[in-house]
Amino acid sequence: MEYFLQQLINGLTLGAIYGLIAIGYTMVYGIIGMINFAHGEIYMLGAFISLIAYLAATTIGGGSVAVALMVALLATMLLTALWGWTVERVAYRPLRKAPRLAPLISAIGVSIVLQNFSQLAQGARVKPLPPVVRGGFTLMQSEDFAVNLSWLQIFIVMLTAVLMAVFTWVITRTSLGRAQRATEQDMKMASLLGINVDRIVSITFVMGAALAAVAGLMVTLYYGVIDFYIGFLAGIKAFTAAVLGGIGSLPGAMLGGLLIGLIEAFWSGYFSIEYKDVATFGILVMVLLFRPTGLLGRPEVEKI
Amino acid sequence: MARRAVIDAALAGLVAAALAFPMLGFRLVDSATGLSLATRFDLVLWAAGLVALGRLGLGLLRASTIGISLSLPALPNIRRPVGWVLAVAALALPLMPFADRNLMDKATLVLIYIMLGWGLNIVVGLAGLLDLGFVAFYAVGAYAYALLSQNFGLSFWVCLPLAGILAAGFGVALGFPVLRLRGDYLAIVTLGFGEIIRVILQNWQDVTGGPAGISGIERPSFFGLSFKASAPEGQQTFAEFFGLDYSTDHRVIFLYFLILILALLTNLFTLRIRRLPVGRAWEALREDEIACRSLGINPTLVKLSAFALGAMFAGFAGSFFATRQGFISPESFTFIESAVILAIVVLGGMGSQIGIVLAALLLVGLPEWFRDLAQYRMLAFGGAMVLIMLWKPSGLLSAREPTIRLGERA
Numbered sequence: 001m002e003y004f005l006q007q008l009i010n011g012l013t014l015g016a017i018y019g020l021i022a023i024g025y026t027m028v029y030g031i032i033g034m035i036n037f038a039h040g041e042i043y044m045l046g047a048f049i050s051l052i053a054y055l056a057a058t059t060i061g062g063g064s065v066a067v068a069l070m071v072a073l074l075a076t077m078l079l080t081a082l083w084g085w086t087v088e089r090v091a092y093r094p095l096r097k098a099p100r101l102a103p104l105i106s107a108i109g110v111s112i113v114l115q116n117f118s119q120l121a122q123g124a125r126v127k128p129l130p131p132v133v134r135g136g137f138t139l140m141q142s143e144d145f146a147v148n149l150s151w152l153q154i155f156i157v158m159l160t161a162v163l164m165a166v167f168t169w170v171i172t173r174t175s176l177g178r179a180q181r182a183t184e185q186d187m188k189m190a191s192l193l194g195i196n197v198d199r200i201v202s203i204t205f206v207m208g209a210a211l212a213a214v215a216g217l218m219v220t221l222y223y224g225v226i227d228f229y230i231g232f233l234a235g236i237k238a239f240t241a242a243v244l245g246g247i248g249s250l251p252g253a254m255l256g257g258l259l260i261g262l263i264e265a266f267w268s269g270y271f272s273i274e275y276k277d278v279a280t281f282g283i284l285v286m287v288l289l290f291r292p293t294g295l296l297g298r299p300e301v302e303k304i
Numbered sequence: 305m306a307r308r309a310v311i312d313a314a315l316a317g318l319v320a321a322a323l324a325f326p327m328l329g330f331r332l333v334d335s336a337t338g339l340s341l342a343t344r345f346d347l348v349l350w351a352a353g354l355v356a357l358g359r360l361g362l363g364l365l366r367a368s369t370i371g372i373s374l375s376l377p378a379l380p381n382i383r384r385p386v387g388w389v390l391a392v393a394a395l396a397l398p399l400m401p402f403a404d405r406n407l408m409d410k411a412t413l414v415l416i417y418i419m420l421g422w423g424l425n426i427v428v429g430l431a432g433l434l435d436l437g438f439v440a441f442y443a444v445g446a447y448a449y450a451l452l453s454q455n456f457g458l459s460f461w462v463c464l465p466l467a468g469i470l471a472a473g474f475g476v477a478l479g480f481p482v483l484r485l486r487g488d489y490l491a492i493v494t495l496g497f498g499e500i501i502r503v504i505l506q507n508w509q510d511v512t513g514g515p516a517g518i519s520g521i522e523r524p525s526f527f528g529l530s531f532k533a534s535a536p537e538g539q540q541t542f543a544e545f546f547g548l549d550y551s552t553d554h555r556v557i558f559l560y561f562l563i564l565i566l567a568l569l570t571n572l573f574t575l576r577i578r579r580l581p582v583g584r585a586w587e588a589l590r591e592d593e594i595a596c597r598s599l600g601i602n603p604t605l606v607k608l609s610a611f612a613l614g615a616m617f618a619g620f621a622g623s624f625f626a627t628r629q630g631f632i633s634p635e636s637f638t639f640i641e642s643a644v645i646l647a648i649v650v651l652g653g654m655g656s657q658i659g660i661v662l663a664a665l666l667l668v669g670l671p672e673w674f675r676d677l678a679q680y681r682m683l684a685f686g687g688a689m690v691l692i693m694l695w696k697p698s699g700l701l702s703a704r705e706p707t708i709r710l711g712e713r714a
Contacts, residue, residue, distance in 0.1 A: 285481065
């Protein structure tokens with residue numbers, strides 16, 4: 001029971017991080033129908049930028065961890081969003097009307113470029129950061145096992161919840177969100193009605209990148225080690241999460257992320273750590289077989 | 305016009321500076337006392353300056369009335385002869401005076417990718433199925449040969465078809481449940497499958513040797529004549545039989561011809577099968593699945609055949625790879641390989657056989673010459689992928705000819 005609870009907590013934390021990345025995939029897929037392969041790399045850049053920003057903030061600003069974290073969070077969201085915007089502007093926008101595979105190949109190219117750029121700029125070795133936020137409290141204590149809930153885990157889950165709330169509000173209640181939903185439904189019609197579609201797509205990329213940046217910051221704090229290669233696997237898993245939840249659906253992405261996080265935590269806790277990625281993909285295949293639209297996705301009607 | 309170009313360039317430079325500021329301006333230094341930052345803002349200025357200059361050049365070029373045409377000349381009718389010329393050139397390559405061992409090795413590598421490209425072309429180019437895990441079948445072929453030869457002592461020539469059949473079997477096993485899915489889901493499932501195969505290879509220590517891989521894989525023989533320095537009792541080596549002085553080059557050249565033949569067989573197969581009903585069905589399915597279904601074509605079965613055949617050729621290429629290297633490990637079968645093969649197919653212009661040769665030369669051959677710049681090689685590779693796509697979104701040679709048309713060509 002204690003062990004179960006601990007895995008549940010770990011899984012939820014991990015799932016929150018995957019969910020934040022998955023939102024970027026699901027929004028971009030919903031709006032322009034492409035798999036943004038470079039999104040995992042954007043998250044990786046977010047992790048690096050957050051580490052640099054945090055270190056810079058502590059060096060300049062002195063001791064306060066909370067202030068340094070806030071500065072790092074804002075700086076990371078801003079700068080990573082700019083990367084996301086640039087990628088869309090340079091590598092995807094010219095291919096909006098190209099054959100379906102062209103943007104995908106372009107995205108894979110961008111992903112290779114960003115990975116190698118980070119390796120060249122920051123070195124290939126892993127970057128360790130000593131724990132910044134320590135402590136927490138013990139939920140339950142048996143003879144040989146204590147269930148710990150750290151402040152950091154609370155912080156991660158709370159921040160994710162807040163971001164999700166803000167995000168849902170933007171999408172469902174603001175004119176920007178309405179324009180986004182309109183563009184998602186019918187790009188041509190939306191542009192006929194005076195929506196600047198290019199701008200909406202750009203904003204979508206910026207939003208996705210900002211959320212991925214937050215995920216990057218969280219991973220840096222949570223695991224304490226990052227390297228230039230983390231984007232790939234996290235990217236695939238987040239995409240899996242997006243598909244699992246139903247691609248194009250925002251709550252679906254979050255739900256998918258949480259599920260993937262839980263599956264991964266329980267699988268490594270009870271079965272084997274080596275095969276945790278196999279478990280994730282196995283579940284994905286099962287979901288696609290029995291519910292191809294994902295858990296919360298709408299069935300797609302094919303029109304001739 | 306010029307004024308706009310300058311403003312545009314200045315903005316691009318500013319964006320580049322902001323992008324480079326965190327990633328290039330600071331460097332994470334890991335020392336005994338912990339992680340710290342070093343600054344190097346000169347790099348940021350360089351990056352911003354270069355981007356601004358490049359943008360200015362591009363802007364002025366566009367604004368100028370001269371307008372240069374950046375397109376390949378149309379060559380629909382000379383493609384056949386070009387194919388023959390390339391094939392003859394490839395056959396004659398080892399006889400050329402400049403063909404040293406180094407060149408032959410590189411040519412062999414390029415040919416492996418051409419063969420993989422042609423194999424994947426059946427799946428992506430003809431049948432229109434997006435497969436992001438093609439390398440899994442390549443790995444299946446390689447490990448099938450390595451394990452069969454090490455555990456059962458089977459020769460390369462016996463294993464080659466077995467590896468192909470095994471890979472095709474994996475193709476069917478994977479394809480059967482997932483081919484009902486829409487294109488993008490298929491992409492992610494194949495990607496996942498590729499990763500699963502790699503993870504299993506990495507962790508199933510007892511059979512696959514784990515991350516250390518399998519070494520000392522048996523080399524192929526030429527009708528029973530080995531390419532070693534000396535043959536066991538009662539047998540002859542290749543050099544003895546033909547009365548040549550022993551040289552390691554013989555094997556290199558033999559391997560070159562072997563992969564050349566395998567690749568050409570793949571090509572011939574593709575060209576012929578396009579004229580068979582199943583080949584026609586692939587292309588029809590790619591163009592319009594609903595129309596196909598209403599004409600009584602079973603999409604799952606047709607897709608499955610494309611998937612299995614593509615996998616089979618990957619299996620052949622895989623066992624060739626194993627026998628050539630003599631050593632395989634999961635390292636060789638990462639996602640990046642799948643991406644490279646897919647890039648070759650798409651950059652070549654989907655469905656174009658010669659386009660694939662061109663793209664393989666460009667993406668695999670060219671970077672091989674710059675091995676010394678290893679660090680920048682992959683950066684340039686990714687950049688080239690993006691640039692070629694921006695320049696020619698439907699591939700280098702993309703004029704897609706219908707394989708059949710009603711009536712005579714006008």
